[in-house]
Amino acid sequence: MRRLLRAAAAAAVAMVVCAPAAAQDYPTRSITLIVPYPAGGGVDALARVVAEKFSVALGQQVVVDNRAGGSALVGTRAVIKSPPDGYTLFLGHTGSIAINPNLYTNAGFDPRKDFAPIGLIASMQVVLLAHPSFPASTIGEVVVVAKQSGAQLNIGTPPAGTGGYLTAELFKSVTGIDATIIPFKGTAQLMNDLLGNHVPIAFGVLPPALGNLQAGTLRAIAVLGPTRFSLLPDVPTANESGLPGFESVLHYGLLAPASTPRPIIERLNGALRALVGSEEAKQRILAEGGEPLTSTPEEYAKDIDNEERKWGTLVRKLNLKIE
Numbered sequence: 001m002r003r004l005l006r007a008a009a010a011a012a013v014a015m016v017v018c019a020p021a022a023a024q025d026y027p028t029r030s031i032t033l034i035v036p037y038p039a040g041g042g043v044d045a046l047a048r049v050v051a052e053k054f055s056v057a058l059g060q061q062v063v064v065d066n067r068a069g070g071s072a073l074v075g076t077r078a079v080i081k082s083p084p085d086g087y088t089l090f091l092g093h094t095g096s097i098a099i100n101p102n103l104y105t106n107a108g109f110d111p112r113k114d115f116a117p118i119g120l121i122a123s124m125q126v127v128l129l130a131h132p133s134f135p136a137s138t139i140g141e142v143v144v145v146a147k148q149s150g151a152q153l154n155i156g157t158p159p160a161g162t163g164g165y166l167t168a169e170l171f172k173s174v175t176g177i178d179a180t181i182i183p184f185k186g187t188a189q190l191m192n193d194l195l196g197n198h199v200p201i202a203f204g205v206l207p208p209a210l211g212n213l214q215a216g217t218l219r220a221i222a223v224l225g226p227t228r229f230s231l232l233p234d235v236p237t238a239n240e241s242g243l244p245g246f247e248s249v250l251h252y253g254l255l256a257p258a259s260t261p262r263p264i265i266e267r268l269n270g271a272l273r274a275l276v277g278s279e280e281a282k283q284r285i286l287a288e289g290g291e292p293l294t295s296t297p298e299e300y301a302k303d304i305d306n307e308e309r310k311w312g313t314l315v316r317k318l319n320l321k322i323e
Contacts (some may be wrong), residue, residue, distance in 0.1 A: 001276040012276045019274055026197050026264050028085050030061040033089045034097050036075025038068045042124055042205035047091040050121065050272070052286065053281060057271045062089075068186060071161035071322075072096040073107060084257040086264040090115070094250040095162035098307035102315040103161050104322050111308055116265055117300035119272045122290035123224035124205045126167045126248035128238075134200045139222050142201065142244030145314040146177035153179040156190045156199035160322055164203040167224065167248040169318050171203070174246065194218060205250065206231075206289025227251040230286065231236035251307055252290070253300050269297055286316065 001088050031054070035047045044066060049095050051062040066125075067075035082088035092115070103108045128139065138143045155172075157165040160183045168181045182199055184190040187208045194202050195217060210231070212218040222241040223229050226249075238246040254272055256265065273294045277283050284293045297302065315321075 007299050012300050017173050024263070027058055027060045027265060029087065030063055031058070031087050031089060032063050032065050033091060033231060034065050034075050035091050036067055036072035036077050037159070038188060039066050040191075040208055041187035042094050042207045042244075042250075042289065043091055043096075043252065045207040046121055046285070046290065049281060049284050049288065050091065050254065050275065053275045053278075058276065070154055071104075071159040071183075072100060073104065073161075075233070076100070076274065077108050080109050080257055082257050084116070084259040084261075086256060086260055086300055088269070089118070089182045090255045091121075091252065092255050093163075093252040094307050094311065095158075095282070097253075097255075097304055098311045099163065099166055099315065100161045100316060101308065102312035103166075103320055106323075112301075114258050115255040115304075116258050116260045117297045117304060118256060118265055118292040119269045119276075119297060120251060120253045120295040120300050120303060121272065121276055122252050122285050122293050124207075124250050124252065125223045125229055126163055126250065127206055127209065127223050127232075127235075128201065128203055128221040129213075130221050131194060131197045131199075131207055132219055133197060133218065134219070137219075137221065138236075138241045139238055139246075141179060142221060143175045145244070146179050148170065150178045151180050153177075153201075154199045155179050155181050156194055156202035156204075157181060158190060159183050159185060160203055163248055163250040163311075166203065166318075166320075167203045167315065169320060170248070170314060171246070174243070182281055191218075201249075210287075210289055229289070231289065251293070251303060253295075253303070265297055280302045 028301040035044050037043050047064050051064045079090040097111045135143045155168050157168045191208045193199050220235045222238045223236050276292050276294045282292045
């Protein structure tokens with residue numbers, strides 16, 4: 001028995017000694033950054049910025065893995081089942097971290113227990129987009145058209161569980177319209193159908209739409225942040241455009257599986273804050289339609305808590321639930 005106890009104690013000491021050493025050497029091989037959506041959306045755009053800069057800062061290749069499916073649940077579950085060693089990271093955002101656990105009856109994860117927050121990266125406003133032929137130029141006019149069209153008006157959104165989808169549901173609720181919401185599997189598919197006028201309007205983030213907005217092949221009717229966006233200075237907020245108080249802003253951040261060693265989290269947070277704080281990265285994030293954000297792991301944990309409560313309250317208010 002004494003020998004067993006001594007062996008157990010020695011093993012415990014070895015784990016305590018080896019963990020900081022392993023963290024000090026980290027990383028020694030490539031890192032996988034899981035994005036729970038197809039390529040081409042707002043989450044993917046930020047992941048590409050992080051992966052490129054992290055590869056240089058950490059001295060190891062950071063590979064983006066688009067693990068789409070189940071409205072982000074497939075990728076999210078894959079992360080929490082991964083070893084907590086710093087070699088599998090997650091580009092999370094309001095939809096995957098705060099909305100899904102409330103919207104799905106069996107999301108399969110708890111954002112407060114199953115992740116180790118690393119830090120915030122950016123925020124992005126949801127935008128009301130339209131095909132150029134759509135006969136409305138303000139939110140007030142959209143409501144008029146929607147009430148005349150009823151369920152025949154189709155509103156496109158990214159997958160159920162995203163901020164764009166929930167914003168469309170909220171829009172229907174506060175305006176009293178009877179439009180049909182069509183969630184797409186990914187933002188790229190949504191943009192294709194919007195460009196083809198298969199859906200005349202859509203709620204989504206800016207990155208996939210910016211080029212078409214600048215080319216005039218799509219229109220932005222309103223941005224849904226508290227202020228106008230610098231790249232679209234002529235596009236009013238919803239508050240200015242006929243729907244006071246209607247806002248939808250999504251937060252994006254980097255996470256690891258729960259129990260990832262604290263020294264690794266601190267190493268990654270330091271690299272992330274340096275990245276987001278650099279002038280080059282700030283301009284890249286702005287060019288992708290985001291506003292740069294930085295935080296400590298604790299501040300990001302508090303942000304996740306606040307976002308989960310805010311969006312969870314909205315899901316329950318709208319009586320939304322997906323099996």
